[in-house]
Amino acid sequence: MSGAAATRATGTQLTPREAHGGVQCKRDDLYTRAGVRGGKVRTCWQLATAGQAAGHDTLVTAGSRHSPQANIVAQVARYLGMATVAYVPHGQLGAELRAAQQAGCELVRVRPGHNSVIRARARVHAAAQPTHCTHIPFGMECAEATAATAAQVPGMPARLPTLWVPAGSGMSLAGILHGLLALPRGAWPHRVVGVCVGADPTRRLDAWAPPLWRAMAELVQAGLPYHATPARTRLGALVLDPHYEAKLLPHVQPGDGLWVVGRRQVLA
Numbered sequence: 001m002s003g004a005a006a007t008r009a010t011g012t013q014l015t016p017r018e019a020h021g022g023v024q025c026k027r028d029d030l031y032t033r034a035g036v037r038g039g040k041v042r043t044c045w046q047l048a049t050a051g052q053a054a055g056h057d058t059l060v061t062a063g064s065r066h067s068p069q070a071n072i073v074a075q076v077a078r079y080l081g082m083a084t085v086a087y088v089p090h091g092q093l094g095a096e097l098r099a100a101q102q103a104g105c106e107l108v109r110v111r112p113g114h115n116s117v118i119r120a121r122a123r124v125h126a127a128a129q130p131t132h133c134t135h136i137p138f139g140m141e142c143a144e145a146t147a148a149t150a151a152q153v154p155g156m157p158a159r160l161p162t163l164w165v166p167a168g169s170g171m172s173l174a175g176i177l178h179g180l181l182a183l184p185r186g187a188w189p190h191r192v193v194g195v196c197v198g199a200d201p202t203r204r205l206d207a208w209a210p211p212l213w214r215a216m217a218e219l220v221q222a223g224l225p226y227h228a229t230p231a232r233t234r235l236g237a238l239v240l241d242p243h244y245e246a247k248l249l250p251h252v253q254p255g256d257g258l259w260v261v262g263r264r265q266v267l268a
Contacts, residue, residue, distance in 0.1 A: 014154065015027050015152060015155060023235060026152070026260060027260055028149075028259065028262065029263050034076045037263070038068075038263065040261065043142065046144050051082075052082060056134045057083060058083040058134070059073050059077045060134070061087075061136040062119045065088065065091065065094040065113075068264040084103075087121040088113065091109070115138065118138070123135060140171055145175060146171065146175040149174075149178075153183065154179070158188075160255070161189070163256070166197055166244040173194040174210075180192070192216060192218075193217065193218050193220055197224075244262075245260055
C-alpha cells in the first residue's frame with residue numbers, strides 16, 4: 001500500500017512498511033483521520049465515533065504539556081462536530097496544547113499537574129455525564145488500542161533481527177505483542193525491544209500486554225529525558241518524532257525493524 005493510500009485507510013487496513021536507512025519501518029504514522037495521524041489517532045477515532053453514535057457530543061481527555069494527545073482528540077472532535085475538554089497541567093502551554101486550544105478544545109489547567117491527577121479528573125468528568133461525554137483515555141489506555149495495533153502486526157516482515165518500539169504509555173508495545181501471538185512463532189522477530197521514552201510503562205504492560213510479555217520483549221531506557229530532543233531526528237529521509245521514535249535511533253541497526261507509532265502534528 002502506498003503512503004497516500006494509507007492516509008485513507010480504515011482501522012482494519014494495514015499501514016505500509018518502508019525501508020529507510022536500511023531499516024524496515026512500519027509506518028503506522030501514516031494512518032490519518034481529521035488531519036492528524038498515527039496509531040493513536042486510530043483508537044481516538046474509534047472511541048469518538050462510537051460515542052457520537054451513542055448520542056454523545058463531547059470528548060473528554062487528559063494530556064501532558066508536550067504530549068500530542070489533547071491535540072489529536074481536539075482535531076478529531078472538531079472534524080466530527082463535537083466539543084473537547086482536556087485536563088492538562090497548569091503552566092505554560094506546549095505547542096500541541098496551543099494547537100488543541102485553537103481547534104476549540106477547552107483546556108482545564110490543573111495544579112499540581114501530575115499525570116495521575118489529570119487522568120483522574122478526566123475520568124470523573126466523563127463519568128459524571130455518561131449520556132453526554134465520551135472519555136478518551138490518557139495514552140489511549142484501553143482494549144480498543146491493543147486490538148487495533150495487534151491487527152497491524154502482519155504489516156511487518158518476518159524474522160527481523162530486532163523490532164524496536166517506542167514505549168511511552170506502553171500501549172503500542174502491548175498491542176504488538178498480542179499481534180505476535182496470532183502469528184506462527186517462526187514469523188516473530190528474534191527480539192522485540194521497547195525503548196522507554198518517559199515514565200515506566202511496566203504497570204500498563206502488566207495490565208494490557210500478554211501475561212508472559214516479559215518473555216516476549218525487553219525494555220531499555222532511551223537515555224534522554226522525555227522533553228529533550230536528540231541530535232538526530234531523521235532515519236534517511238524519514239523525519240521522526242523527536243520525543244519518541246528519534247530517541248530509538250542510537251539503538252537501531254541496519255536490517256532491524258522500527259515501529260513508527262506516530263509523529264506529533266506540531267514540531268515546534
